[in-house]
Amino acid sequence: MTTLHAVFDKARAEDRAALVGYLPAGFPTKDGAVAAATAMVEAGCDVIEIGLPYSDPLMDGPTIQDAVHRSLTNGTRIADVLRTVEGVAKSGAATLVMTYWNPIDRYGAERFARDLASAGGVGTITPDLTPEESEPWLAASKEAGIDTVFLVAPSSPDERIARVAACCTGFVYAASLMGVTGARETVGSAAEGLVKRTKANTPLPVCVGLGVGNGAQAAEVAAYADGVIVGSAFIRRLLDAPDEKSGLVAVRELASELARGVRR
């Protein structure tokens, strides 16, 4: 099992940013998700976030909504998410789960943390869990030995950044722009400033997500962030592919392009 700590140490030693890829479990199929994520790792992703499909993804744009909807229609359950984590972790990437809070709340915080750790998962990203409500999850994660990642946004004032960062153990997720997930033509101009403000408040690595979709953007972000997070662009490749095999090729291509980007 590769830890987040090891990932960022290695990237730092190679004088580059880490590459983080996102894919929902159960998309395009249960096995297809493991295959796609494994291809992403083989082509250069250091960290994989496995999305836990949720019925009401209110901070996701149309691409992820579409993938999540297909996944839920495929009958993806939490057991499948954990199996996906297990499969992907074997590829050697540090594997996280990204999830809205309610599925964990319902499953039971301690139970989820324990089961995720057993599956080889190294932590979670929880985009709608605020520091005020985070106590049970922080305790459960600590107990299970997994990392916690929370988000900061361009709108976050410095004291809020400090508060959020204090809840993080793996890295801090900086949302590059005000908006939902999805690739954009340009990465938000607020991202660099946000990373700077975040770094002033924490020794943890800071990764930038939202709106990054190609190698040039990855290179641009890698110049100031410790990690580059890409989700919707991978999903788009899979959605646009005529079949699963060509989808894997497309995903691999994109991961290679991004991997070159973070090394520029």
Place this chain on the structure above:
Amino acid sequence: MTATEGTILTSADLAGNGVHGNDPDVHGKFGRFGGRYVPEALIPALDEVAAEYEKAKTDLGFLREFDHLLRTYAGRPTTLTEVQRFAEHAGGARILLKREDLTHTGAHKINNVLGQALLTKRLGKRRVIAETGAGQHGVATATAAALMGLECVIYMGAVDCERQALNVARMKLLGATVVPVTNGSQTLKDAINEAFRDWVTNVDHTHYLFGTVAGPHPFPEIVRDFARIIGVEARRQVLELTGALPDAVCAAVGGGSNAIGVFHAFIEDEGVRLYGYEAGGRGAGTGEHALTLTEGSVGVLHGARTYVLQDEEGQTIESHSISAGLDYPGVGPEHAWLKDTGRATYEGVTDEEAMEAFALLARTEGIIPAIESSHALAGALRLGRELGPDAVILVNLSGRGDKDMGTAMKYFNL
């Protein structure tokens, strides 16, 4: 007394007197319910709304302006109507209707909307967005936006757009942009998701004019306070008419704003029983209902901890109701708290019971209620038979039924 004179709304009318212990804590918690489960990007905006509202609720200028709009624009105070012929079907109990159907735009939603539109201006924002189920909140929001010169975008589930085509046309006529939401169940919950996505993108110049007492803090508190006038007036009116407080107060509960609006002024009156009626749809156990409080479990939906219709893995279960305004798998956190503390009682009313009450009120009293409100009427009929002929029951007639004529035509083969 002309419409512009009379007592000016006080801070206590708006927010209560603060001694009943029913205000949320600093994190927006009603007991274990409420709080904030939202993307961090929205926290500053929620803080800003909360801070501005704290200032506004004790600002005499704000109170005066709100009061003036309620009187001269919304048509407040709304009257109280005793419905004797209808009450004969309730075992002879006295039934008094709080006539929110007589407000401008035809439903109680106008109260909250005018308050929040004023707040939007104080916040210096020029655009409002809102979700709508039955279309009443959308129409009310579009109305207030037209009045105050605000840009307005309404998110409405595609299924609801079809069920409530008339309200879609009204919103458009009022100058709003109506966006049909085609993902998920294509009803209110998905409209809320889409409105949140808009808000997080445009939060610098946009206020999310939330339509019910659900959602993240401070919405449950703000919407309640702006709807609170319903109960404040009704309490005085019932006292004046009968010389005593009512035995029970009945309201329909979807998200819960009309119910909190009429309940809140009675919370300290221990002798007054509070009854909320949820949409039972085709019946408990059929899986086709919106019985959030009576059949749901505690979870997080749309930014707050509350009762939710969800499966064992926390996925939201789609609700069903003949009434678009009650077709919601969540409920305001204060209702969850009132349920847990036992202060209020929540029961289900099926589509069929609601439609019977709908037709009965029309035939016996010449009042066509909204199907939402008909759930409260059906509840009152049931309650009247339980409590006996000496009981006095106040019912919040939260809206009028014009918008529901399409549904009624189909249901009754009119």
